[in-house]
């Protein structure tokens with residue numbers, strides 16, 4: 251009945267068509283409320299606190315050539331986040347692993363971006379007490395996506411440093427993967443206004459923190475460095491630490507000043523969405539003569555080689 255107050259029934263299809271529905275793309279399979287669904291049908295209540303308050307944690311793992319990459323590390327981080335946020339799900343770790351595998355298998359994607367989410371949900375009595383909420387689990391598998399496109403991976407990204415400060419760790423624990431992205435999105439708009447392709451934002455002490463969905467590394471001489479504070483400790487970042495050990499490269503997590511970034515020999519960013527991605531311009535500074543550096547290339551090659559190594563990856567069973 252309420253719909254009629256907006257106009258006649260004939261208006262409704264036209265009204266709908268004026269809004270592009272992001273659920274129609276990309277194609278994939280979701281799991282929610284006990285069911286596997288096409289992505290377009292995976293919908294949650296607008297009253298879910300995950301939506302209303304960003305009261306949620308999540309993790310994203312990827313599948314490459316039919317294999318999950320470092321799934322155990324992603325599950326560890328997801329379960330740690332839920333525990334810290336005092337959330338509980340009716341599924342065990344093994345069951346969640348199985349659900350993620352089914353989402354990928356049913357989607358048919360051989361290279362996929364796979365997200366697991368736990369929202370606060372809501373209280374059946376509409377209570378405002380988070381202890382009374384029934385937490386909700388959602389998972390989905392869609393085609394693999396990358397922060398950097400193919401051209402950017404070859405020539406290196408142009409990053410701008412925004413003055414925006416990442417939300418303080420005492421306000422929101424950045425080690426729990428979360429949807430507090432307003433600072434990161436503001437950073438992105440600052441970067442676009444500057445003419446760059448993506449952004450890095452600051453920590454509360456004015457050092458570099460991270461970007462929208464990625465960590466950052468510098469290479470200076472034979473030493474790599476990545477910020478330590480106010481960041482999500484990315485699984486790709488951890489992977490870089492392990493790859494450095496294999497390559498006998500020195501890497502440290504410590505404060506990273508903006509000037510160090512501008513004066514670095516090489517810069518790269520890391521994310522599940524794209525892996526290790528080169529940066530050849532920061533603000534107005536050209537890094538490494540504008541060419542992807544040898545340390546970055548070496549780590550990128552090794553990173554992708556690890557995707558078929560059973561010690562680092564797990565096969566999806568497709569039907």
Ligand code: PLP
Pocket residue numbers: 310460461462463464465481482483484485486487520521522523
């Ligand atoms: N930092 C933030 C804020 C992120 O959201 C992400 C990933 O989405 C990362 C860093 C990189 O983490 P990972 O390597 O685990 O994808």
